[in-house]
Amino acid sequence: MxxxxxxxxxxxxxxxxxxxxxxxxxxxxxxxxxxxxxxxxxxxxxxxxxxxxxxxxxxxxxxxxxxxxxxxxxxxxxxxxxxxxxxxxxxxxxxxxxxxxxxxxxxxxxxxxxxxxxxxxxxxxxxxxxxxxxxxxxxxxxxxxxxxxxxxxxxxxxxxxxxxKLAQKTGWADEHSFLLPDVDIGTGDYVLAHNPFGSADYGIAGTMQDWQQQVAAYAQDNVWLVVAIGSALAGPLLLKLELSNGGFHVYGDSSIGKSTISRVACSVWGAPDKFIKTWLATLNGQEGVAASRNDTLLVLDEIGESDPAEVGKIIYQLGNGQGKIRADKLGGVRPVQTWRLMLLSNGEHPIEAVLQQARQQLKAGQQVRLTSISALRQHGCFDTLHAFTRGAELADHLNQACNQHYGHLGTAFVRRLVQQNTSELKKEFAGFLQQFDAGHGQGNRIAKRFAVIAFAAELAKRWQLLPWPQQHALTLCLQLYAEWQASQPQGSHEDQAIITGFIDYITRYSDTRFSALSDADHRASPRTGFFEFINSQCVYYVTSTGLKDMFPSMDSKRVVRALFQAGLYYQTGPKERALVKRIHGKPVKVHALCLPNDAQ
Structure with a gap:
């Protein structure tokens, strides 16, 4: 108020x-x-x-x-x-x-x-x-x-x-009222509950003009800085455009400017030192952090500090926008924390590599909620240095400027947004989305994320809040989206995960969990199957039990279909992809599989 x-x-x-x-x-x-x-x-x-x-x-x-x-x-x-x-x-x-x-x-x-x-x-x-x-x-x-x-x-x-009316968290209280700590943008009919978690992270310092000149101007022609600012502005649009939570994990070697990307994004809403949060938190701890960023932006720094075993669960939780259901002292149910937000993460390794440390595989649901993209550009994470000679100099300038001038753009953007007609916004966004060749399924959700980032930044430009040329943010978001698409393997993510999992399993356990078909005395324990060489090609006869051991949390039919479509079946029966083979005098139902040529 x-x-x-x-x-x-x-x-x-x-x-x-x-x-x-x-x-x-x-x-x-x-x-x-x-x-x-x-x-x-x-x-x-x-x-x-x-x-x-x-x-x-x-x-x-x-x-x-x-x-x-x-x-x-x-x-x-x-x-x-x-x-x-x-x-x-x-x-x-x-x-x-x-x-x-x-x-x-x-x-x-x-x-x-x-x-x-x-x-x-x-x-x-x-x-x-x-x-x-x-x-x-x-x-x-x-x-x-x-x-x-x-x-x-x-x-x-x-x-x-x-x-x-009392609101318990930041963000949209209704279609025309947006709440931040100490600020009610819109009708004035609401007040934010006293001192909600994370309220001190929002704030304003310096001037809007200085932020535009010292931060936004240097973001021009730098893909990741434009995406960072657009991501920060996209949060308030999620509800109006009926979009789901999600974001990007920016990875790359240390000291290339990843944290600078994060701090520039934070400066849209508050002081970077306060607004940025760490991956070093439990699953329950991230709930309160996420709720405090409702309808804005959550920035998580350095995934390498996290517990790899918790990362996958946190990604699902943040992407789903809902915390755990808990009982109160009287046996009832406490109010469940919910949120809508854009997520920006950074670290030295992609999400997949982090999960592998905990012997977990990256699932499609995790990839679509938090998509890993390399931060590496021409000068560290920068495409152009403007008047500076080294990337470190530009990073130092941006970090210093963000510490002095922050919090203006987010508030100014929402003040204009509350005046807009939601139906008109949806129509205009649909035009943006068409340019991203969204397709279907998982790719569609990621394409929408790129599109809403570009849309938010272009709206800010139209309202004279950003000093970039018109269509500049759209062009750079389309560029990064095309680069990401080119880096993706063909087929669905689930298929690729199954193929990768099969190769990893064979590589790890071929000597301990498979017995040579010609050696009846070899007792592998536990046994996944058998193997033999046919025309110099190693064929693995995987039992039905062994297939479930390879992919314990996946539907066997889904696994079989992916392996078959990838051409990894050496031989199949006439009616089904498994066959009955006589092994050591007994008929055994097996899947005859081979590693792909480039993995043998």
Missing amino acids: SEKLSQVAVTAVTDVTINKNSHLAAVPSTAAAKKGVTLPTEEQRPCYRCYPEAFKVNGKRYDAGLYFHDSIDDGRSKRSCDHWLCASLEVVAMASDTGHSYSKLLHFVDAEDQQREFLLPMQMLKGQAEDLKGAFLDMGLSLELKRFHLLRDYINKAKPKRRI
Whole structure:
């Protein structure tokens, strides 16, 4: 929320429980005191009132702030007492999330006379509200600790007329409202839940113009820098264009500029040092990180720091956009964290190589969610150096500029996006997608990712947020997409994984899990099958059990079809691809397979 503090002279909450306390004199202050303010009458007491400015009544000075006005009757006389509770503080609105998570929005002045805002969850008022006391002190609210119970009572009894909706995470609250920490872009009907995880990672520093001149201008003609900025802007488009989560894993040797790519992307939304996250996290830990990046961008640095056994699960989780289902203390189900986001990762090795360290194979679902692409260009990860002589110099300049100027582009982009018609956006995006020769299946999802990155960047150019020529981002995204397509083997990823898995298995276990057909005394344990040489070609007779051992998590029919289509069957039966062969005097159903010529 960005509304200013109300400038009314006083606010009041009446009909409260009377608390008998000794008189607390007004706090002295050097600020000029306002005249003409009146204190509540005896009939109006007890009540609370907030005074934004210091004031004088009957020559007595009172400091600005929230007061509890009371009266004391000792049986002989009745006298008024005015208790200063804290610096100026008002309860301006009530917020809730569809009848749950009730909170109150507070406006107050901190110790440096800065206007502050605090969304107070009502549950913080329970008991003695010690957590709330600590929160106020941490935020710089000057208060009288001895009478904190009166401040708590005031907040609890306040009934502001304004009602706003509470959102639990960043991103789209509805079609016309986009929330970031401390920023409601759109209708103003929402407020972001107080201090959600990762809210401090967003921020603004420097100027938009300096970011454009010192960062975006040097991204021009550099494929990966353009893709990085486009990826950061694509997050808010996913919901409107009905696209799924996903992103790219940028890999290559150390010190070629991969981290610079990531930091440039981070600078779209916040300070790179805060916004960038590490792969060094558990599966559960990545949930909170992903939810904090809802509808924006998640950047994960250095996959080499991760646990290889967890990487595959994390990719699925991030791509699916949903965390684990967990039970609460009462046996019910906790709210499941969800997110939509673009993902940008980096490391020295592709995802497939990382998974192999844990003896896992890259699955098609993982590849389509996080696609590995080499970062290597002409100058490290850069295509052009502009005025610099070495890639390291350009990287140093960009890293320094991103640390000084950040957070402007993302907010400016969304401010324009909330004004757009969703149907028109979808029509225009369809035209972009046609240029990427999407095809079907897995390739279609990856093509959509390239297309939405180009689309986001071209929209930003149209809205004069990026200093690039028109169609520049589209041209470079088409170039990188063509390069990626050229690097892909023919056939589906599942087929390639099966063929690779077969070759790896034979290479690893041919001497230990296969017995020579001519050697009846050799006992391989466990046994996958047998082998013999026919015309100098080694034929492996794999049993049905052995085939399941090769591919324990895959459907055998799917495996057989891929091996057959790849021409790896040496011999098949008349009706099925397995055949019955007499081995050591007994009929055995086997698959007669050979390694491809280039693998023998």
